[in-house]
Amino acid sequence: MDIKRFLARIAHERLAGTAGERRARDTIVEQLTDWGVTHRTEPFSIHGFMPGTAAITAPGCRVQGHAVGLTESTVLTGRLVLSENPEALQHQRGAYRGCIVLTYGYSRRLSELVAYCGASAAVCIGGPDRRPACLAHRQHQYVQKTAAPMMTITHDDGLRLLDEIGHTVQVTIEQEVEPATATNIVATVGSPTIDQSLVYVTAHYDSVHSSEGATDNAAGVACALALLDEYRRAPPPRELRFVFFSGEELGLLGSQHHVTHNVEEIDERAALVLNIDISGDRIGTDFVHVSGTKELKGYAAGIIREAGYCFKETLSLYSSDGIPFVVREVPAVNLARSGGEASGYVHTPDDAVHRIANGNFATTTTAGKAILDRLLPAKVFPVDREIDESLREPLEKYLWALTAEKPQIAWTEKYKRPS
Ligand SMILES: [Zn+2]
Numbered sequence: 001m002d003i004k005r006f007l008a009r010i011a012h013e014r015l016a017g018t019a020g021e022r023r024a025r026d027t028i029v030e031q032l033t034d035w036g037v038t039h040r041t042e043p044f045s046i047h048g049f050m051p052g053t054a055a056i057t058a059p060g061c062r063v064q065g066h067a068v069g070l071t072e073s074t075v076l077t078g079r080l081v082l083s084e085n086p087e088a089l090q091h092q093r094g095a096y097r098g099c100i101v102l103t104y105g106y107s108r109r110l111s112e113l114v115a116y117c118g119a120s121a122a123v124c125i126g127g128p129d130r131r132p133a134c135l136a137h138r139q140h141q142y143v144q145k146t147a148a149p150m151m152t153i154t155h156d157d158g159l160r161l162l163d164e165i166g167h168t169v170q171v172t173i174e175q176e177v178e179p180a181t182a183t184n185i186v187a188t189v190g191s192p193t194i195d196q197s198l199v200y201v202t203a204h205y206d207s208v209h210s211s212e213g214a215t216d217n218a219a220g221v222a223c224a225l226a227l228l229d230e231y232r233r234a235p236p237p238r239e240l241r242f243v244f245f246s247g248e249e250l251g252l253l254g255s256q257h258h259v260t261h262n263v264e265e266i267d268e269r270a271a272l273v274l275n276i277d278i279s280g281d282r283i284g285t286d287f288v289h290v291s292g293t294k295e296l297k298g299y300a301a302g303i304i305r306e307a308g309y310c311f312k313e314t315l316s317l318y319s320s321d322g323i324p325f326v327v328r329e330v331p332a333v334n335l336a337r338s339g340g341e342a343s344g345y346v347h348t349p350d351d352a353v354h355r356i357a358n359g360n361f362a363t364t365t366t367a368g369k370a371i372l373d374r375l376l377p378a379k380v381f382p383v384d385r386e387i388d389e390s391l392r393e394p395l396e397k398y399l400w401a402l403t404a405e406k407p408q409i410a411w412t413e414k415y416k417r418p419s
Pocket of ligand 1: 204216217248277278320
């Protein structure tokens with residue numbers, strides 16, 4: 001498969017629930033149809049938004065930025081205060097009643113912290129030489145009305161606003177929030193000849209708003225499709241299921257929906273998830289982040305070395321679509337290539353396809369193929385369905401931030417496991 005040609009076709013914003021996502025879905029479905037691969041789509045409902053505009057007007061300047069997703073249209077006036085470290089706000093209850101807080105960077109808890117310190121909105125300054133970050137509130141924050149009005153601005157504009165601290169400024173956000181439908185795409189190759197173990201390859205095809213999401217994750221989708229192309233030509237003796245998720249950038253919405261709606265099959269048969277998120281940088285660092293056991297980390301990293309590459313290996317949670325599977329005790333192997341000229345701009349408009357026009361996709365596809373080539377024909381499935389205990393607390397913390405619900409982790413107690 002021609003990865004670069006495919007990338008050119010999905011080089012557009014693919015925000016979940018918008019026309020851009022539907023266009024990308026059609027492109028992927030068309031590719032599967034061309035190959036004669038049977039597939040199904042899995043629609044799900046979300047709170048979506050049409051990317052809007054945001055501006056801050058101070059006595060001495062007017063600055064434009066991005067509205068944080070799911071912030072609704074509003075006009076707010078207040079004194080501009082600076083709290084460089086957003087985390088500092090948790091020690092300043094009620095200190096900034098009615099103020100507009102200027103912060104450096106972004107924290108997932110920022111909405112909560114804005115409410116805690118009594119401020120009415122937050123303006124997040126980005127890193128130097130980056131365009132304003134393209135962020136969105138979590139779904140539960142919108143539903144529970146805890147999504148503070150927020151916008152992101154560039155570093156240079158942050159510098160200009162330093163002269164306006166203490167002055168009264170106005171924040172104007174225009175953005176439509178509306179119910180929307182997003183769609184996962186599911187395709188299976190191979191047949192359960194050796195056993196019923198089901199191996200997943202997953203990659204999210206949605207992007208953040210206002211970005212082509214080139215390395216994150218058009219490239220990952222292209223790599224997953226390249227793997228699909230290989231295995232449709234030579235079907236493996238175990239089932240290999242590809243899922244192209246939407247809504248990842250809005251909080252793993254597609255993968256959470258998929259796992260919830262296929263939970264019996266996943267509990268019974270899912271053996272491993274190979275998730276690809278971020279690839280394509282010409283110069284970059286390759287990672288294999290294993291959310292499973294130490295043994296699996298050694299196994300996956302060892303196979304990749306056999307294939308000629310030395311990836312940085314971690315035993316960790318990786319914030320992507322593997323997580324809902326890990327909750328069900330299905331280990332996830334996450335491949336990521338990052339740190340270069342395109343992924344360095346991740347979640348900004350500069351994560352653009354032209355930056356990976358001559359990108360490197362071979363490390364990701366070779367590593368993925370090497371791992372699958374060992375797992376799929378193995379006489380006895382080589383990987384345990386087990387997640388290292390050290391990941392439980394980070395997982396609970398992550399799920400809490402994701403859904404604001406008490407985490408329900410379905411791991412078999414140690415004493416019940418075969419030893
Ligand atoms: Zn991603």
